[in-house]
Amino acid sequence: MANTIGNGYGFATWTNFIEESQIRDLLKYNVKYYFAGGKPGIIPTDIFADIMADLSVRYKENPQLAIDDLNYGPTGGQPWFLKTLAKRLHDVRGLPIDCENDWECVSITNGSQQALYALLDTLIDPGDVIITPSPAYLGFLVPAVKLGGRVITIPTDLDGIIPEDVEHAVEVSKKKFGKVPDIIYVVPDSDNPKGTTLPMKRRQALFDIAEADDILLVEDSAYAEIQFKKKIKAIKTLDKENERVAYLGTSSKEAAVLRVGYSVLPPNVKEQVLKDKGYLDLCTATLVQRILDEYYRNYIGEAMRVGIPKYEERCKAMAKTIDESFPAGIRTDPTGGFFIWWQSENKDFDATEFMERVAIPNELLYVPGAPFYPISGHRLTKDNKDVRESLPEHNTMRLGFSYAPPDIILDGIERLGTLLTKELG
């Protein structure tokens, strides 16, 4: 039933069951030990200062360039920027793109969040089926539920989503809902929230499942550049004809939060996503494309060389301190990205309640695990033959190591460990 307020106008139905993003909500807290949102803590500010200083000179010398850069542009992005992105995606990520002739297969959005939303918006009718890991990035889960999608969550281990269970879910979806799923969603490199990385064998298996049943595989590669070890090939590299995998990247983690995501989508998907984007925001600001074009052409190599070891240092500091100070539980062991996932051995532990009662008053913020499970969704039964209601695992938390410097991590995680030990014994 739609909400109504005083004057008789009513709100759409979704406003009744979708709450504000819990991560956005956490941004209001100003604490000393911040391990919550996926905020990059290592932003190459000198590089961006140089780019902007250089641009200001160029704009004064060439007012027409300034007029063009301060104007509307094509919905899917400026050709010069798409060419730069195509080159990086080809040269560094190994995507099968012919950069000279094929750069138009790349398009941009206002953050990859907009691409995720537009993908769901263009593919999902109420009742359609979407497969996600359990737990999964809530920025994907919540719009999926909002649009009426049926989410089937798949168990994950320390290597990420389990392909055999994806196969079972596809079969159950056909039998129970009379539908082949439209989307399989994964974050293969240093997942949000668990920080796990899918081995190549699992990537191949997921690709094969998507091929066999004509499902769109959404490969959200938000953390693909922030890798401490050798990078594993993107699933998109298997998609030689560009017809199976929607590949999404973002500048937010590897450059700065200028709200630019980039994607390589099968042409029919791209057409619909850009149609949607056209009505959502008309286009992405040209000025930020100019800044990022400079960054991707001339600076990203150096920025990553400096930044990645710093993220790794933070990750190691967090992992070590968890091992030394937390009570019994398991944690993931990320090889990149921004997050470690911790699960208490005690099933009755409620990380949401603990955060409000104990962590925040002690200047500590993390993200409780519960929001990374759909507010309504399904999970496989033990025999893999049916689904039942999916339930959040409340004894979990996502700890972000990206933002706080190592000394704050060492101090804060030890403090959290002491408080958890006091609570859980």
Ligand SMILES: Cc1ncc(COP(=O)(O)O)c(C=O)c1O
């Ligand atoms: C897995 C994943 N996908 C997408 C996004 C959205 O990123 P942005 O909209 O900043 O590009 C995030 C942000 O944290 C993320 O973690």
